[in-house]
Amino acid sequence: MNALAEELNEALAGSVAERLLSALGRRMYFPKGIVSQSAEADEKAHRFNATIGMAYEGGEPMILDSIRAGLPSLSPKEAVAYAPTAGVAALRSRWRAELDKKNPSMRGRDCSSPVVVPGLTAAVSAFVDLFLDEGDELALPDLSWPNYRLIVEERKAAKCATYPTFAGLGFNVEGLESALRASANRSKAAGKAAKAACVLNFPNNPTGYTPTLAEADAIVAAFRRIAEEGIALLVLVDDAYFGLQYEEGLLRESIFARIAWAHPNILAVKADGPTKEDYVWGFRIGFLTFGSASLGPKGYDALVKKLMGLVRSSVSNSSAPAQNLLLKSFDAAGASEQKARLRGLLAERYARARDRLASRPLPSCLRPLPFNSGYFLSLECVGIPAEALRKKLLLERGIGTVTIQDRCLRVAFSSVEAGDIGELLDEIAAAASAIAAQPKGT
Ligand SMILES: Cc1ncc(COP(=O)(O)O)c(C=O)c1O
Structure with missing residues (x-):
């Protein structure tokens, strides 16, 4: 059983709920994964929030005009x-x-x-x-x-x-x-x-x-x-x-x-x-x-x-x-053009990330994994714990990212404006180098 589920079961020990839970109920827990790391970033990532799989423009979620205008028409x-x-x-x-x-x-x-x-x-x-x-x-x-x-x-x-x-x-x-x-x-x-x-x-x-x-x-x-x-x-x-x-x-x-x-x-x-x-x-x-x-x-x-x-x-x-x-x-007028524009913004963010990684290699403790599409890129952490890097970025630099299996740092370039992508990756590189330079065990 997952340790988090055990912790919750422990909290219920001796209660009537403990006696009543199903096998599924006993197995269930809320993972310390993307959703909880993203909630943490909502509070603390005052510079860039590259955690969640959404796309933002000017600090607001992207929205098609057709959706916004359609609401009162129902x-x-x-x-x-x-x-x-x-x-x-x-x-x-x-x-x-x-x-x-x-x-x-x-x-x-x-x-x-x-x-x-x-x-x-x-x-x-x-x-x-x-x-x-x-x-x-x-x-x-x-x-x-x-x-x-x-x-x-x-x-x-x-x-x-x-x-x-x-x-x-x-x-x-x-x-x-x-x-x-x-x-x-x-x-x-x-x-x-x-x-x-x-x-x-x-x-x-x-x-x-x-x-x-x-x-x-x-x-x-x-x-x-x-x-x-x-x-x-x-x-x-x-x-x-x-x-x-x-x-x-x-x-x-x-x-x-x-x-x-x-x-x-x-x-x-x-x-x-x-x-x-x-x-x-x-x-x-x-x-x-x-x-x-x-x-x-x-x-x-x-x-x-x-x-x-x-x-x-x-x-x-x-x-x-x-x-x-x-x-x-x-069928709303202009909807497909607007979709193409928003898609273009994501493509530009991708291109900025790709070009930044090609022009200035990351420190050897970060290995970019192949990426060519979607919302994210992932950096494999070599010899440094991904969770330590996430915490450092969040608490010292106000940058929200997500760890995957304490092995990779996932960066949602979809949520960061194109003009900020270079700085975001520079900050990640600097934080990773600082962790790699620390004597082991500190
Ligand atoms: C690979 C993948 N599948 C499914 C989903 C779930 O999508 P929805 O928000 O529509 O439930 C996500 C959401 O992030 C996803 O990344």
Whole structure:
């Protein structure tokens, strides 16, 4: 059991609550991860807050004019009536049409209708409920969104099987393939089906990496090889940062479009939503879409109904005003131009960070991990503790960052104005050098 859960259980020792907690209740805790480090930064990061996965401009969250203007235009029904369990029908079909626009390889392909859930977190959680049992495994790169572990291991008592994210400067396709094979072997050895599951999240949180087109081809080829051996392969595609690629030669479509129909033994589940794509972090809207060469309309309908059962039995339905506002914003005048402008701001911040790292190398105790997309870059701490660096930056320099596994410092360049990126990285370099120069044990 996690030490934080034990601490909470200790606080409840002897109480009636201790006697009443479920196994899940006993396992649960609130991690000292991104959310609590970000809350700490809210208080203390008076210079730059590069913690949370949001995008700011002039100290305010970025917002599309279409969203701001749409708020008073909602009818009473759009504002306060219950939304259908699976989401507002017009939004679901519009999102499906948008998927075709954004992913040309999905055109003409059969997949389920997208089902609305309250954000991508809920999408991952519903995916885990639908497909994983206690003890089952989900393969993930070692550098991934920490909430996967809380959902998979603590909520579900399933296991995360990790592999090293990078091989050299690229995505570790071989590591992913062997993790899936090892998982399938363990499943068979335990007397269960020959099956394996993984998450693909590109652009990745926390590294900001998207595979090249060649790497994407290699991932698809690896999945086909596994599927051809009769292994049932389940792939969650987490497209939280969809569309934020900043370099040539990268996979721009969702990898869902390439793998869903690659082999009948593959089932792909796409988790996506407007959280980051449309700059509406607090809306709490996400979508889950199923795709597989082995499913037809009947099968998709059955999976959608099962998912609706999960929604109905947990949150009942998702926010109606948020869904109706999003739907209206698609056709609002100037919305796509404004989206392109905000995306341009993020691209500029990325370019500043990339150019700063190329022109003035960091001290040897900080190794930038490959990044080319998304909201973040990560710096691997070599010989210095990442948590000491985070604390020093926060308490002495008023700069908020996030540690990942006490091994990396995650920097959300999405939240820092382009003109401040150079100074931010200079400060991180100086703080890291100061820690490295301290005699050990001080
Ligand atoms: C990789 C990844 N997946 C899912 C989410 C959750 O998104 P949402 O805010 O829509 O729940 C995040 C949010 O930071 C994320 O980084």
